Amino acid sequence: MEKLTIVKVGGKVVENENSLKKLLIDFTSINGLKLLVHGGGNIATDIATKLNLKVEMVDGRRITNKEMLEVVTMVYGGLVNKKIIAGLQAHGCNSVGLTGADLNIIIAEKRPVKTIDYGFVGDIKKVNADGLVMLLNNNIIPVIAPLTHDCKGQLLNTNADDMTNAVAEALSSYFKVRLIFCFDKKGVMLNQNDESTVIPILDKNKFSELVKKGIVNAGMIPKLENGFKSLDNGVSEVFITDVNSFSLEKPIGTELIKN
């Protein structure tokens, strides 16, 4: 199977002109087929504030009412996504910006209200790989914004990490997938203040041990759990790293492996 590199970057990387420039150069330098998923970042909050909308976050998740959905649709699907596309085209990378509604690639359902009503937030139900496979087989780079739809006309604000895992797993039937999560640290670290303590290779046993010891923190736990799940579901390689080394032949950071 042909190799496919899937990179997830946070919205913050894309919002800053300089880090965006570097991202585009590094992403361009990756050989072979590739796909980018980007997060939201803070512009949506800035614009919502300027529009006098109330910004509410619960555990880092955005409460998305009708007006906020319009803002994230504008910012993630329009501003951020199209800036990346124009930038990639300038580097000769033929790319196309997508939400989960485009080509019907990611279908979600509005999160049921339990204790918290997240509003128009989507939980992923299904990935249709066909459209993505067609694009990749035509050497076109899909760039995915963190929005999905419910097939009934409703767009839904959706977690970019979840979308990345789901897309990587679906595409692993067609390609040998390397999945790279870029975040703000060099990898999973034994000491959060010392980058020399990055754990180069992590399996589930070691991960459980680190969770028990309280070394792996709350926000990191679902990211790693989903990474291990993706390995179980067909993804060949999963790396956790920062934006400085993701494009290397062998990224520096933490590689997740099966036991």
Added chain:
Amino acid sequence: MEKLTIVKVGGKVVENENSLKKLLIDFTSINGLKLLVHGGGNIATDIATKLNLKVEMVDGRRITNKEMLEVVTMVYGGLVNKKIIAGLQAHGCNSVGLTGADLNIIIAEKRPVKTIDYGFVGDIKKVNADGLVMLLNNNIIPVIAPLTHDCKGQLLNTNADDMTNAVAEALSSYFKVRLIFCFDKKGVMLNQNDESTVIPILDKNKFSELVKKGIVNAGMIPKLENGFKSLDNGVSEVFITDVNSFSLEKPIGTELIKN
């Protein structure tokens, strides 16, 4: 050659929930391959005003400074475009939202400053039909927002009518293209206040005559001139109509024909 219907609708149609609903149903009912181009509309002005940006129009064209470009990128490329996509998917129409930067389909250059500096406004240089042909051959409906790029990383606000003509002409090498411009009148009318005076068939001679007599007004002249040019450049049929009849086997309105 296979038949392809290209429909241009103004942003106003898409902004209003009810007219958007009707548009989606009618567009869905068109048989065979199809492509939609949408204009901008007034939401960009509303949002710019809320963000305290100065809105400047000259002869109906928007002066697009850096901040205004961000607004139109958000609104046209994000909000308006993705609402259409989610709506079409709900009707079972597999579609993808594009700007000229996506798939590198429309390359423009920043309009040179003569008497007026329009800012980040693009004049179309080239259409790359490949990406659109690939999508259409896979039964995917391209939905194009009025933005292009300069291949150097710069997005450009671009006239939706011009984009429609350029795309129709480029695709006429691959398909038998019917081009339909939907605007707010039933067609070209002898008396602007009497819809029963719609001219069903218009050739260049008759058009010149109407211009001389002052019956065809300023805004309509370039629309019609470009329509005749598209006929000369390979497009099979050009109609000017409103949103009520564009999906008919034979649209009611004004058909442009060669002399």
